[in-house]
Amino acid sequence: MKTVVILSAIFTTDTALLKFGALCSGNPGNSRRSCDRYGCGKYGARRSNNRTHKGLDIICSDGTTVYAPFDATLNGHSRPYGNGNKIDDGIGLSGQGLCVKLFYVKPDKITGRVKKGNKIGILLPMQKVYPGITSHVHVQMCDRSDPTKYF
Numbered sequence: 001m002k003t004v005v006i007l008s009a010i011f012t013t014d015t016a017l018l019k020f021g022a023l024c025s026g027n028p029g030n031s032r033r034s035c036d037r038y039g040c041g042k043y044g045a046r047r048s049n050n051r052t053h054k055g056l057d058i059i060c061s062d063g064t065t066v067y068a069p070f071d072a073t074l075n076g077h078s079r080p081y082g083n084g085n086k087i088d089d090g091i092g093l094s095g096q097g098l099c100v101k102l103f104y105v106k107p108d109k110i111t112g113r114v115k116k117g118n119k120i121g122i123l124l125p126m127q128k129v130y131p132g133i134t135s136h137v138h139v140q141m142c143d144r145s146d147p148t149k150y151f
């Protein structure tokens, strides 16, 4: 019984310590999108037709390099809309007990393993679809829980 308790404590501590690395080359501190005419970037923000924002938006300019936020296996394309528009692409990553989707990213590759900080793609042209928006990477947990604690 004592062993079980100790292992549990170690696991909890390890999970709590995981922090994402910089997602975008122009934003080393992972600054978040606040609000613009299209809405706000925080988790749970309101969207049109009674929907809520199920991710956290990290500022990133169109065409800028996107990095792996943690050591991960790539899980293929992850598309926010499925409508094939200019920004309808992204990449899934899993590892270290996490499963994450990054939207609005053109991936360099969609399989294999990456290390935290490796280039994984570039930001798609958000301004062409949402003129004036704060261009960003949308970070969403696969279970739609709040990713904010990892930043």
Ligand code: ZN
Pocket (backbone or CB within 6 Å): 041, 053, 055, 056, 057, 137, 138, 139
């Ligand atoms: Zn978003």
